Amino acid sequence: MFAWHGTDGDTTVGIVLVISILFLIFGTIISIYSLILFVLPGNKEPNKYGSGGSCVTSSTDI
Secondary structure, eight states: OTEEEEEEEETHHHHHHHHHHHHHHHHHHHHHHHHHHHSSSOOSSOOOTTTTOOTOOSOOOO
C-alpha cells in the first residue's frame, strides 16, 4: 500500500505486490507441507530396495 502512494496510479506496482503476496502464501504452504512430510514416519514394509526398517541391525557381532 505504501509503495503504491507515489506511483500516480500506475498498476505495475499493484500487480507486483499481488504476485509477491501470492508467492509468499504459496511458499508458506509448500514449506508447511514439506515439514509435515519430514515429521511423519515412513513405510516400514519391505520394498524392492530392501527391508522397510530404517534401524535394522544384523544379529552378528563384529
